Amino acid sequence: MNRSLIPKLIEEQNKKFAKEHQFHFNYLGEAISRKGFEIAALLKKIKNFQVAIPSWALGTGGTRFGRFPMGGEPRNLEEKIEDIGLIHLLNKSSNSISLHVPWDKPADITAIRQSLKANDLVIDSVNSNTFQNQSDQKHSYKFGSLCHVEKHVRAQAIAHNLECIEHGEKLNAKTLTVWLADGSNFPGQHHFRKAYEHTHESLAKICKGLPTDWNMLIEYKPYEPNFYSMVIPDWGTSYSLCQSLGTQANVLVDLGHHLPNANIEQIVARLMHFGRLGGFHFNGSMYGDDDLTTGSIKPYQFFLIFNELVDGMEDRKVKNPSLAWMIDASHNTKDPLEDLMQSVEMILNTYAKALLVDRKKLSEAQEENDVVRAEEILKESFQTDTRPLVAEAMKQKGGALKPIDVFRAARVRDTLIQQRGKSSLATGL
Numbered sequence: 001m002n003r004s005l006i007p008k009l010i011e012e013q014n015k016k017f018a019k020e021h022q023f024h025f026n027y028l029g030e031a032i033s034r035k036g037f038e039i040a041a042l043l044k045k046i047k048n049f050q051v052a053i054p055s056w057a058l059g060t061g062g063t064r065f066g067r068f069p070m071g072g073e074p075r076n077l078e079e080k081i082e083d084i085g086l087i088h089l090l091n092k093s094s095n096s097i098s099l100h101v102p103w104d105k106p107a108d109i110t111a112i113r114q115s116l117k118a119n120d121l122v123i124d125s126v127n128s129n130t131f132q133n134q135s136d137q138k139h140s141y142k143f144g145s146l147c148h149v150e151k152h153v154r155a156q157a158i159a160h161n162l163e164c165i166e167h168g169e170k171l172n173a174k175t176l177t178v179w180l181a182d183g184s185n186f187p188g189q190h191h192f193r194k195a196y197e198h199t200h201e202s203l204a205k206i207c208k209g210l211p212t213d214w215n216m217l218i219e220y221k222p223y224e225p226n227f228y229s230m231v232i233p234d235w236g237t238s239y240s241l242c243q244s245l246g247t248q249a250n251v252l253v254d255l256g257h258h259l260p261n262a263n264i265e266q267i268v269a270r271l272m273h274f275g276r277l278g279g280f281h282f283n284g285s286m287y288g289d290d291d292l293t294t295g296s297i298k299p300y301q302f303f304l305i306f307n308e309l310v311d312g313m314e315d316r317k318v319k320n321p322s323l324a325w326m327i328d329a330s331h332n333t334k335d336p337l338e339d340l341m342q343s344v345e346m347i348l349n350t351y352a353k354a355l356l357v358d359r360k361k362l363s364e365a366q367e368e369n370d371v372v373r374a375e376e377i378l379k380e381s382f383q384t385d386t387r388p389l390v391a392e393a394m395k396q397k398g399g400a401l402k403p404i405d406v407f408r409a410a411r412v413r414d415t416l417i418q419q420r421g422k423s424s425l426a427t428g429l
């Protein structure tokens with residue numbers, strides 16, 4: 001990929017859209033100012049918001065039925081860094097990578113560091129994988145990892161997590177994310193309390209291996225790949241583990257890891273109230289862990305979730321750690337890079353909408369039990385077209401007003417196919 005051509009293209013395209021953009025930005029700016037919001041302050045917050053991209057989201061993912069690669073997929077970690085660097089170059093809002101071990105085990109640390117620097121990126125978190133067997137491992141995870149009935153299997157899974165921390169330390173990461181596929185498929189298979197105890201004991205050992213400036217995020221998921229029970233199926237289980245493990249462990253909410261119609265915004269509010277929300281995985285979902293583009297199916301629900309996030313972040317009484325933001329998707333229909341750019345723009349726009357909620361008025365309406373007014377205040381923000389604000393934020397940082405347009409004008413995918421081949425496959429799901 002010839003990155004050096006992109007800045008000029010961004011400049012050309014921004015020029016092309018400048019007049020139209022200015023018209024919409026002025027209009028929105030005027031409307032927002034009249035409501036008492038400061039444009040400069042809003043722009044600053046949006047400009048500071050960065051979303052991590054996972055190393056496994058750069059190829060066309062598959063389902064258990066098939067995989068249809070589109071060509072030009074990154075063949076190694078260096079090429080994945082280049083792809084994420086390109087997204088960041090276009091939107092200036094995705095400055096970090098979440099690394100998966102062992103799919104993207106960093107081999108040549110010096111080269112990876114240089115590549116990160118050249119692409120203006122940092123490593124955000126390291127994700128362990130005990131949901132698959134690797135060719136060089138001694139014991140199988142077929143019946144679980146950290147929860148396993150046999151001590152040596154648990155020890156192997158613990159050692160893998162500690163190895164992830166080691167890799168992360170070399171690259172300046174500060175977070176270990178643990179998601180467990182552990183669970184059972186049939187009644188009677190697991191002794192629920194024992195499975196929890198083993199998991200707790202294993203996580204405590206991993207926690208002991210965390211450097212003092214590191215965090216561990218514990219993700220939950222109600223079903224899949226196990227369908228009768230998961231050891232950490234819900235936020236309550238994850239929260240109970242974190243409470244007992246200490247302040248370095250916090251709960252991670254993945255939007256797709258809930259049963260249909262779960263009130264995720266209330267879960268977010270609850271966890272922030274306890275100061276235990278550590279991170280967030282963005283994706284879109286119709287039924288479950290669908291990994292669709294963020295906000296593509298239920299944008300209003302996504303807004304309500306962001307509304308709680310912003311409420312918690314802006315309230316000084318809330319003592320919640322700063323949050324790690326990441327897109328967790330593995331897309332199988334769109335060009336993964338376009339999909340990620342769509343997600344980032346959706347995240348920024350929804351954040352902007354949540355920033356526009358008049359919290360004082362909302363609180364007054366709530367205190368007066370004025371249900372209609374409270375709901376209308378939220379709807380007014382949700383229905384505000386914040387796109388000019390987000391575009392302006394990206395432009396001010398040197399990015400494109402319309403990142404996907406530049407991506408297409410630069411014919412990036414064609415170039416990647418030429419360089420990497422039609423059938424290159426990225427590691428991942």
Ligand SMILES: [Mn+2]
Binds near residue numbers: 219328
């Ligand atoms: Mn996730």
